Amino acid sequence: xxxxxxxxxxxxxxxxxxxxxxxxxxxxxxxxxxxxxxxxxxxxxxxxxxxxxxxxxxxxxxxxxxxxxxxxxxxxxxxxxxxxxxxxxxxxxxxxxxxxxxxxxxxxxxxxxxxxxxxxxxxxxxxxxxxxxxxxxxxxxxxxxxxxxxxxxxxxxxxxxxxxxxxxxxxxxxxxxxxxxxxxxxxxxxxxxxxxxxxxxxxxxxxxxxxxxxxxxxxxxxxxxxxxxxxxxxxxxxxxxxxxxxxxx
Amino acid sequence: xxxxxxxxxxxxxxxxxxxxxxxxxxxxxxxxxxxxxxxxxxxxxxxxxxxxxxxxxxxxxxxxxxxxxxxxxxxxxxxxxxxxxxxxxxxxxxxxxxxxxxxxxxxxxxxxxxxxxxxxxxxxxxxxxxxxxxxxxxxxxxxxxxxxxxxxxxxxxxx
Numbered sequence: 001x002x003x004x005x006x007x008x009x010x011x012x013x014x015x016x017x018x019x020x021x022x023x024x025x026x027x028x029x030x031x032x033x034x035x036x037x038x039x040x041x042x043x044x045x046x047x048x049x050x051x052x053x054x055x056x057x058x059x060x061x062x063x064x065x066x067x068x069x070x071x072x073x074x075x076x077x078x079x080x081x082x083x084x085x086x087x088x089x090x091x092x093x094x095x096x097x098x099x100x101x102x103x104x105x106x107x108x109x110x111x112x113x114x115x116x117x118x119x120x121x122x123x124x125x126x127x128x129x130x131x132x133x134x135x136x137x138x139x140x141x142x143x144x145x146x147x148x149x150x151x152x153x154x155x156x157x158x159x160x161x162x163x164x165x166x167x168x169x170x171x172x173x174x175x176x177x178x179x180x181x182x183x184x185x186x187x188x189x190x191x192x193x194x195x196x197x198x199x200x201x202x203x204x205x206x207x208x209x210x211x212x213x214x215x216x217x218x219x220x221x222x223x224x225x226x227x228x229x230x231x232x233x234x235x236x237x238x239x240x241x242x243x244x245x246x247x248x249x
Numbered sequence: 250x251x252x253x254x255x256x257x258x259x260x261x262x263x264x265x266x267x268x269x270x271x272x273x274x275x276x277x278x279x280x281x282x283x284x285x286x287x288x289x290x291x292x293x294x295x296x297x298x299x300x301x302x303x304x305x306x307x308x309x310x311x312x313x314x315x316x317x318x319x320x321x322x323x324x325x326x327x328x329x330x331x332x333x334x335x336x337x338x339x340x341x342x343x344x345x346x347x348x349x350x351x352x353x354x355x356x357x358x359x360x361x362x363x364x365x366x367x368x369x370x371x372x373x374x375x376x377x378x379x380x381x382x383x384x385x386x387x388x389x390x391x392x393x394x395x396x397x398x399x400x401x402x403x404x405x406x407x408x
Contacts, residue, residue: 007366010348013337016266018280020258025288 073142076107076119076150076163107138108152108161115156131155133236149245153237162238164245172247252303254291261304262287264368265311271363272315274330274352279315286311308368309378312360350400358393361386 072082107119114127117136126136135153142148147166154160166172234242241247265286269279289310290303297303330352334345351359364375372390376383 004366004369006347007351007362009340010344010351011267011271011363011367013339013344013348014267014270014276015263016276016280016283018284020262020284020287022254022291025254025284025291028284028288 073144073146073165075165076148106161107150107163108159110156110159113156115152115159117150117152119150126152127156130159130237133240135237135241137241151238151241151245153241154235160235160238162241164247172245250297250299252297252300254287257290257303257307258287261307265307267367268308268363269311269315271352271359271367272312272356276333282311282314285314305374305378308364309380312379316356347401350397353400354393354396358389358396361389362393362397365390 072080074080107117108126109116109118109123114125115130117124117126117138119138129136130153132155135151138150140148145168147170149164149166150161151164152159152161164172262283265283266279269282269286270276273279273282286307290307295306297306331349334348337345337348339345339348351362354362360379361375364370364378365372370378372383372386375390376386379386
């Protein structure tokens with residue numbers, strides 16, 4: 001028996017005993033969808049607006065169409081993120097955002113009823129600085145000259161964190177968050193999100209890995225009213241942090 | 250082109266389950282991954298160029314989902330892998346040890362080895378499925394095989 005045959009015989013012994021049908025798939029989808037679309041929409045609309053902002057900067061600088069800019073950076077969690085911008089014509093912009101593999105690392109911990117900020121070998125008790133409306137903040141500048149602001153807020157029972165990244169002109173162009181915030185349960189792993197604007201339409205599309213959201217996001221136009229409502233649902237500490245940092249959507 | 254999901258479930262359910270299990274190391278999590286993968290296919294409007302394209306897409310989605318499960322808080326609910334392996338029936342009595350060693354490899358090596366040996370994909374095809382470079386796949390395949398052989402030779406279950 002060669003290597004292939006031996007390996008195959010191992011996994012041939014493993015079989016799924018679950019019954020899968022169109023009916024079970026439909027029921028499963030209904031159960032999973034509740035509550036996720038709004039969270040995803042909040043994330044992508046926030047991303048889109050800032051990416052589109054950066055596209056417009058590119059256009060203003062060059063004064064011509066078909067502009068492509070590429071920016072790669074690392075988040076505090078270690079995820080590699082690449083943003084490729086392109087202006088198609090006067091009214092159409094595209095941004096392709098690719099997320100790397102290491103997205104799960106957080107910079108806070110809850111231990112023995114206390115909330116700790118954990119980053120770069122540091123472990124600081126921030127319990128007294130955080131509650132439903134207050135937050136802890138840590139800043140650093142990376143090798144690309146980008147300013148990163150790490151924010152942890154909320155209670156020990158329901159903490160959350162968000163990282164804001166500002167460009168050299170002080171414009172916040174990217175944010176990512178984990179736990180206790182509207183989009184904290186999304187697992188962004190090795191995938192690409194395309195954001196484009198055509199006139200007044202904002203279109204978000206995804207590739208594999210977000211397929212369960214694709215139908216809703218593929219041509220999801222986010223109105224100002226919807227955006228306001230989604231932001232309103234954010235916790236108080238997050239709203240306060242964004243107000244203090246001058247973050248606007 | 251599209252294929253009826255019922256046909257795909259019949260043909261690929263166990264294959265996706267094996268791929269997911271090789272990553273999650275949990276039968277219940279692998280079952281969830283397989284159902285989510287078919288659910289995504291069924292409700293997606295994505296068009297495919299061939300049956301083989303569908304198979305590769307299903308595997309990619311299943312692998313991504315399984316990796317997500319591994320990173321998720323909910324992974325903590327998973328059952329003992331040793332208990333599960335004891336319930337399996339193998340042709341060769343050494344296979345339980347062999348499977349245990351395969352599952353003990355780091356995830357990045359397990360995925361590549363599984364696609365190469367079980368799904369019989371080429372290095373180029375694996376690179377396309379995992380959205381990585383061929384050299385990366387070759388490196389992982391080579392290191393994974395070496396690690397596996399060393400462990401199996403120690404246990405004398407592999408010739």
